[in-house]
Amino acid sequence: MSASKKPHLNIVVTGHVDNGKSTTVGHLLVDLGAIDQRTIDAYAKESEATGKGDTFKYAWVMDSIKDERERGITIDLAFQKFETSKYFFTLIDAPGHKDFIKNMITGASEADAAILVISVKPGETEASIEPGGQGREHAFLAKTLGVGQIVVALNKMDDVGYQEARYKEVKDSVEKMLKSVGFNVAKVNFVPVSGWKGDNLVKRGDNMPWYKGPTLAEALDAFEPPEKPIGKPLRVPIQDVYTITGVGTVPVGRVETGKMRPNDKVVVMPSGAVGEIKSIETHHTVLESAEAGDNVGFNLRGVDKKQIKRGDIIGPADNPPAVAKEFEARIIVISHPTAIAPGYTPVLHAHTAQVAATISHFVSKIDPRTGATTEENPKFLKTGDAAIVKIKPVRPLAIETFKDFPEIGRFALRDMGTTIAAGVVLNITEKYDPNKK
Numbered sequence: 001m002s003a004s005k006k007p008h009l010n011i012v013v014t015g016h017v018d019n020g021k022s023t024t025v026g027h028l029l030v031d032l033g034a035i036d037q038r039t040i041d042a043y044a045k046e047s048e049a050t051g052k053g054d055t056f057k058y059a060w061v062m063d064s065i066k067d068e069r070e071r072g073i074t075i076d077l078a079f080q081k082f083e084t085s086k087y088f089f090t091l092i093d094a095p096g097h098k099d100f101i102k103n104m105i106t107g108a109s110e111a112d113a114a115i116l117v118i119s120v121k122p123g124e125t126e127a128s129i130e131p132g133g134q135g136r137e138h139a140f141l142a143k144t145l146g147v148g149q150i151v152v153a154l155n156k157m158d159d160v161g162y163q164e165a166r167y168k169e170v171k172d173s174v175e176k177m178l179k180s181v182g183f184n185v186a187k188v189n190f191v192p193v194s195g196w197k198g199d200n201l202v203k204r205g206d207n208m209p210w211y212k213g214p215t216l217a218e219a220l221d222a223f224e225p226p227e228k229p230i231g232k233p234l235r236v237p238i239q240d241v242y243t244i245t246g247v248g249t250v251p252v253g254r255v256e257t258g259k260m261r262p263n264d265k266v267v268v269m270p271s272g273a274v275g276e277i278k279s280i281e282t283h284h285t286v287l288e289s290a291e292a293g294d295n296v297g298f299n300l301r302g303v304d305k306k307q308i309k310r311g312d313i314i315g316p317a318d319n320p321p322a323v324a325k326e327f328e329a330r331i332i333v334i335s336h337p338t339a340i341a342p343g344y345t346p347v348l349h350a351h352t353a354q355v356a357a358t359i360s361h362f363v364s365k366i367d368p369r370t371g372a373t374t375e376e377n378p379k380f381l382k383t384g385d386a387a388i389v390k391i392k393p394v395r396p397l398a399i400e401t402f403k404d405f406p407e408i409g410r411f412a413l414r415d416m417g418t419t420i421a422a423g424v425v426l427n428i429t430e431k432y433d434p435n436k437k
């Protein structure tokens, strides 16, 4: 962990396959000094040995993160963390990661900001931003999931002779796409870069004298620091529960909102079990209090191990987390081979919870851009459709509305190993009361 006192931002790198996410971010990390020259030279050798040539060395940096992740190896922290002059960044998902979408919704942590990499190479631009392109899909998801800050890296400028005309052309079409998805493009930087050659990543270079805007690193610095939801009521989704001899029940999880102190009276939902926080720890250090963003383990007196499990949420006894038997949600169908109909029961992933859930009713199909209804009671939904639906988890689920608790009120619907849809909770239409079973 860095001793840096800079504010911290979680960032995701998005974009269509082969637009150069790995190359761009790998090179950015090298230029920022997050990876040393010796490591990169070793990658260059490996890269050449495979016949891919020296240009692939930067992508290799990212690919080795992926490999290590896939093999479950602890990764050198340097590869996931980097600093600009203003911020300390955690790269929360390496490019190309299979489960990027699920992770973005429910994963290790939420993204505060995104880098969208779009190639300016004719053909690649269109593939990325036209309907069905991953550039568009990722922009859409980022917006839906509340990742409001985005920087666009218009990559492979070297491939188009560093021409301003091509930059302007691609910028215009990406702007249109982002507007259609709901972004305020006035706040978005479009940085012309070459992930391969390094132009405008950290150093400006001489190839694009016509460009007066920020480099990619400067554009990252232009992000706003995220607001910590400390003032909200306490919500801690439970990751795991341990029973420690002599101590008792020790749940662990991340404080998503609010604060937690010893002697606080808390309630576990859905069970409704009430207990008292005795002590709080993080990385074997005792804490006097924990707040939004902290990963903690805590001793919970008065709650039996049977009354608390992964996927539950802890909150103040006088302000318990909501539990839904049914809720209304806005979803986007990301990918389904055919079409889904009411009654479809995929697995819902929200915060730390996983539960089979039936999409019981399709209320309306909506225009993803404006939210306006385009069809009442649609009979089916297919890839690309946005809709208001009712969802019934097969057992009561602790969850909140996206409006009140964005950290907890979003979810992914998964089936057959892929993410079918992503969504946010609008209303809890049928509540569960543990005292009235």
Ligand SMILES: Nc1nc2c(ncn2[C@@H]2O[C@H](COP(=O)(O)OP(=O)(O)OP(=O)(O)O)[C@@H](O)[C@H]2O)c(=O)[nH]1
Pocket (backbone or CB within 6 Å): 015, 016, 017, 018, 019, 020, 021, 022, 023, 024, 055, 056, 059, 095, 096, 155, 156, 157, 158, 159, 193, 194, 195, 196, 197
């Ligand atoms: N000319 C040129 N080629 C680039 C640049 N950046 C990436 N490439 C090439 O584009 C191809 C894809 O690059 P990657 O970095 O692997 O792309 P990616 O988006 O990470 O791809 P996935 O991880 O497969 O999604 C590779 O052949 C790169 O060498 C660039 O700035 N200029």
